[in-house]
Amino acid sequence: MATTKELSVEDKLRAIYDLQLIDSRIDEIRNVRGELPLEVEDLEDEVAGLSTRLDKLKSDLESIEEQIKNKKGAIEEHKEGIKKYTKQQETVRNNREFNSLTKEVEFQELEIQLAEKQIKEMKASIEHKKQVIADSKERLDAKSSHLKHKKSELDAIMSETEKEETFLSEKSAEYEALIEERLLQAYKRIRGSVRNGLAVVSIERGASAGSFFTIPPQTQMEIASRKKVITDEHSGRILVDSALADEEKEKMEQLFSKF
Structure with missing residues (x-):
């Protein structure tokens, strides 16, 4: 040239x-192509955000279930404590020792009540989180499906035009070099x-x-x-x-x- x-x-x-x-x-x-590339990018970000949120919700659910397991274990320990202190009351030598063991039993009973109350609250939280997870999964599935459709649409346009655009971009650079x-x-x-x-x-x-x-x-x-x-x-x-x-x-x- x-x-x-x-x-x-x-x-x-x-x-x-x-x-x-x-x-x-x-x-x-x-x-x-219009706004399709931006739409796809936004949908990808949204899907990634929903996936992260869903993983966090599932992790929270597992954590609560583990806490309930621990609370149930603690209740069993408190029950064993009640048995132990009640048995010890049979061999006490005076009222002071008896009253001290009675307080220990009462404390264990209060701990059981508290743990049972916490388990009840955590179970309610689990039900709520399960519903949130179900809603989030439904939304994620819908967004993923929409993203798949949009990507397919963009890919179809790209396959039709990418070769021509690349060729023309090279030609554009050639003509720019002349000016x-x-x-x-x-x-x-x-x-x-x-x-x-x-x-x-x-x-x-x-x-x-x-x-x-x-x-x-x-x-x-x-x-x-x-x-x-x-x-x-x-x-x-x-x-x-x-x-x-x-x-x-x-x-x-x-x-x-x-x-």
């Missing part, structure tokens, strides 16, 4: 208009500031494409002469004549038709 310095103004205009056509086609491909840095930066700046991404437009019915502002005849003649790069004073877009635009569109259509 010719280097940037060897390009005439007309060649520069053709190159930058070709670049615009290629980049616009890439825009179209990406618009087909001098100052003009390329202007092109990118304009593309980034306009909603439709059109930085280079042709003259249509005496006005720049997509604009209602008429281009003066003298300016139209200068544009058609292809001797210098001219921009629209209203939008800042780079202007090319319709004949050049038609020629380059036809050339690019052949490129795009490969897909």
